[in-house]
Amino acid sequence: MAETDGQDWVPGTYDALKDAGVSLAAYVPDGGFRNLIARCHDDSDMEAIALSNEAEGPCLLAGAWLGGVRGALIIQSNGVGNCGNNFGLTKMGRFPLLAIVSQRGSWGEANSWMMYSGQIAEPILELGGFHIMKVDHAADVADAVRAGATTAFNASQAVAVVLTQRVLGAKQFVG
Structure with missing residues (x-):
């Protein structure tokens, strides 16, 4: 991974999810989220469900x-495009949706395949009616998730907390 600001954002972020009453984490496996996903799996009060495709999440x-359960969608930006049609269900049904999205194709990206999907993720989210909270520093992730959860669950909105590669680090590839 390329350099990050060196702070561990996972414990505070997980606590923010729990404090918001989130008991379901739907995710597509991803290295940048592996520690957050592991925390979800390790908690007997949290149901962590691996998706075969991001589109299943909404x-x-x-x-x-x-059914009375609050959940969060944890995905990479390259999976946002897979969700387009199903974001419509969220919008038309006024269902809350809290998404935590890792933004590929930004700071220090070394994989050219991730550039396109990273560039179009935010416009897709905007067209889907999401409120976007972009986070560049690990120290701000938990607060953004708390704020996003409040907006999503109390105002029945779609919220995407987008973590840039300055938070997660850029994956390095040898070409």
Whole structure:
């Protein structure tokens, strides 16, 4: 991983999810989120569900909400495009959706395949009606997740907390 600001954002972020009443984490496995996902799996009060495709997430979380469960979608920016149609369900049904998204294709990206998806993720989220909270520093992640959860669950909105590669570090590839 390329240099980050060196702070561990996971404990505070996990606590923010728990404090918001989140008990379901839907995710596509990702190295940048591995420690957060592991925390979700390790907590017997948190149901962590691996998705085969990001598009399953908005529907799963809408159904969970109808059943009285708060959830969060944890994905890479390259998976945002897979969710487009299902973001419509969230918008039309006024279901809350809290997404934590790692933004690829930015600071120090070494994989050219990630550039395109990283560049189009935010416009797709904006077109999907998301409130975007972009985070560049690890110290700000937990507060952004708290604020995003408040907006999502109390105002029935779609919120994306977008973590840049300055938080997560850029993955290095040898070409």
